[in-house]
Amino acid sequence: MTPTLVRQHLPHSGAAPQVDQWARARDWAEIQERMLVPLYEAVYERLEVGSSTRLLGLGCGSGLALLMAAARGASVTGLQAHAPERLALARERLLPGAWGTRARAGARLTDGEPADIDDVASAAYTLVTAFEPVGCVAGDSEGLTEALAAASPLVGRGVPVVLAGWGPPERCATSSVLRVAAKLADPLRGAGGWRPALRDDLEEVAQRVGLRPDGSGRVACPFGYADVDNAVRGLLSTGLFDGAVAATDPEQVDKEVREALHPYKRRDGTVWMPNVFRYLVARTA
Secondary structure, X not given: OOOOXXXXXXXXXXXXXXXOHHHHHHHHHXXXXXXXXXXXHHHHHHOOOOOOXXXXXXXXXXXXXXXXXXXXXXXXXXXXXXOHHHHXXXXXXXXXXXXXXXXXXXXXXXXXXXXXXXXXXXXXXXXXXXXXXXOOEOOOOHXXXXXXXXXXXXXXXXXXXXXXXXXXXXXXXXXXXXXXXXXXXXXXXXXXXXXXXXXXXXXXXXXXXXXXXXEEEEEEOOEEEXXXXXXXXXXXXOXXXXXXXXXXXXXXXXXXXXXXHHHHEOOOOOEEEOOEEEEEEEEOO
């Protein structure tokens, strides 16, 4: 799964986004990823993540959520496929010899899917997280469903699985900016464009993989940036706009994103977009 705030479904025409993925990965880790910290904290607090927790993070990206769980004493395993740049940053944060930092005890990172974990017998995970939010692009839960199904042999019965999604568009200011990506990429993406999050998006995912819902919550996750340049870099780092870049050009995408951000620019030059995200706690059968 691609570690973005919105799952990306690029067309099969062979067109590749003309972007520097390493620069985007840095922008994601340094600017955008922290926007979901309130979501991570709320989930970890609710589920009392601590030293007895063995966490499996699906689509772990550059590892911030794993790092926060490890700071609480949890043993963490992160899975990330098709995003070597972000996984490299996760290794810097969590593994030995990374930029002179200490290794996080019990931290493991795998480039791939659940089937690529080599020690299934001793996994015994007590918590599975899929923090990459769904509910903004048509079909954006398909890869998540497959990953959850593949992870089932790694957990026992009654283990909590956390899914995350965008809140209602009327409570997510960023929705208006995300529409720009869908509009520009439409000739390329066809039916894979923006759609408003629906109330039961997460419950439908849980049902498809046989999970039993066991509570949910909403968390305010405002997107705040030092200035418009910072906001553009952060939003482009999600990967959602790569299809728009491929369909048009970077200059046009940059211009239209800046225009869409104008209503959220404050007098001091900062950019502030209130958003609400939702999470669902479901349990394995």
